Amino acid sequence: MPPDRAVVDCAVYRGGRREPGYRDFASAYAHVRATGSGFVWLGLHAPGEAQMDEVGRIFGLHPLAVEDVVEAHQRPKLELYDGLIFLVLRSMSYVAHDSIDRANDIVDGGEIMVLAGRDFVITVRHGEHTQLAGVRARMEARPQTLALGPAAVVHAVADHVVDTYLEVVAEMAPDVDEVEERVFAVATTDLDIDVVYLFKREVMELHRAVAPLAEPLAWLSGQGGPGSAHPPGLRGAHTGSFDEKEVHRHFRDVRDHLTTVIERIGEYDDRLTSLLHAAATKVGIQQNTDMRKISSWAAIAAVPTMVAGLYGMNFEFMPELSWRWSYPVLLAILFTACVLLWRLLHRNRWL
Numbered sequence: 001m002p003p004d005r006a007v008v009d010c011a012v013y014r015g016g017r018r019e020p021g022y023r024d025f026a027s028a029y030a031h032v033r034a035t036g037s038g039f040v041w042l043g044l045h046a047p048g049e050a051q052m053d054e055v056g057r058i059f060g061l062h063p064l065a066v067e068d069v070v071e072a073h074q075r076p077k078l079e080l081y082d083g084l085i086f087l088v089l090r091s092m093s094y095v096a097h098d099s100i101d102r103a104n105d106i107v108d109g110g111e112i113m114v115l116a117g118r119d120f121v122i123t124v125r126h127g128e129h130t131q132l133a134g135v136r137a138r139m140e141a142r143p144q145t146l147a148l149g150p151a152a153v154v155h156a157v158a159d160h161v162v163d164t165y166l167e168v169v170a171e172m173a174p175d176v177d178e179v180e181e182r183v184f185a186v187a188t189t190d191l192d193i194d195v196v197y198l199f200k201r202e203v204m205e206l207h208r209a210v211a212p213l214a215e216p217l218a219w220l221s222g223q224g225g226p227g228s229a230h231p232p233g234l235r236g237a238h239t240g241s242f243d244e245k246e247v248h249r250h251f252r253d254v255r256d257h258l259t260t261v262i263e264r265i266g267e268y269d270d271r272l273t274s275l276l277h278a279a280a281t282k283v284g285i286q287q288n289t290d291m292r293k294i295s296s297w298a299a300i301a302a303v304p305t306m307v308a309g310l311y312g313m314n315f316e317f318m319p320e321l322s323w324r325w326s327y328p329v330l331l332a333i334l335f336t337a338c339v340l341l342w343r344l345l346h347r348n349r350w351l
Contacts, residue, residue: 006047007293008125009136014038016143026058032119038081039150040120043132046072048123059120062086069113072126078216085242087114087154087216089161092210100195106202107168109209112161116242121150123157135160151247155254158217163255165210169264175199176268183275184283193279200272205288207265210258217255222248234299252335296345302332303341 012019014037022028025042032038047055056066062081068074068088079086091110097103110127123132135156135305139146147154179199182192203231220242307330311318320326345351 006044007053008043008133010040010042010047012038012197013146016145016147017103018140024057029058029120035316038119039134041123041150041153042120043136044122044124045299050127055122057137059115059117060123061115061122065115069115069124072111072113074111076216077237078219083117085114085116085154087116087158088112089114089213090156091131092164092168092206092209094168099177100198101192101200106172106175106199107206109205112157114157115147117155118150121153131164132157132160147243148244148247151244152250153243153246153318154220154242158220158251159254159257161263162213162254165206165261166257168206169268172199172203172268176271180271180275183233183279193276193283196275196279197212197271200269200276203265203268203272207262207269210265211260213258214255214262217251221251221255223255233258266341290351291309296350300338300341303337307334 005025007025010023010025010028011024012032020350022031025040028040028042029309032040042055044051047069052070053088055061056063057195062084063080065081065086068086076090077088082188083123089112091112092107093109095103095105096105111126112132113124113126115122115124125132139153139156143157144148176199179195183196222243222245319329340351
């Protein structure tokens, strides 16, 4: 399959403005290298191994970065390869549903990878929940920001992804409230604890997509370590426009939004954990109540069972066998004993 089959869009940007006529990324990058100005923004969707090998050869990408792009399903991370910044993001989308009882998934995700050098940026999408076309359009409408270079594109992609996280946690809020109301409002016999487990699982999936981005955004915002713009292990890397103060300001804003998302996810996780404990407690109390009722009725049934067992032994000489009224009297005694036992258990709230 030719490499351009995976190309969503390719353009050369100089001074923040798009130059027409560069659909072929090889000629576009050759033009940028020859002129020494501008940068190439190449957008790819689910490229194959042969396609990425060709892209990697033209842009001089590290083989490990090319391998990660092809395999996908990477943990959100930031890696540096001799001047190449490789950022992996998980894009998340809220799955609309009519009822939480019929929902199988609450969130669904894709994957976005960004490779940025001095004069190029490559965005790679895996999955359907990415929506980067709007990002490029918004960036082209702001040439002053786009003029900052590849760092501005990386910021725009990260900002878009984190903004979708904000939308997801906002849309999940009514569902979590409904789950909480259901746990405390419905009778224990109607309680479906599977719904709580479903939301717990989905919140954990969202947390796995969001939490690992805290350190990469800290580095991109120039706050990677105490007294240094680069965290341990990333110092001395060639970063180009990523060291500019204006870029740091933009990434700090994204980092603040990510912190808000992490806090909301933590709140949901704590609430759902409490709901699981509350649901388990309600079930345990109901089980104890049921066992007390079963034990009470068993105790009441034991009285006539014991008497019936004694008279069922068929001995020749047994009390009152020859008395005419022995049977109705015995039934009356048994009935009275059962009623008295029922009243005693009811007074002690066992029944």
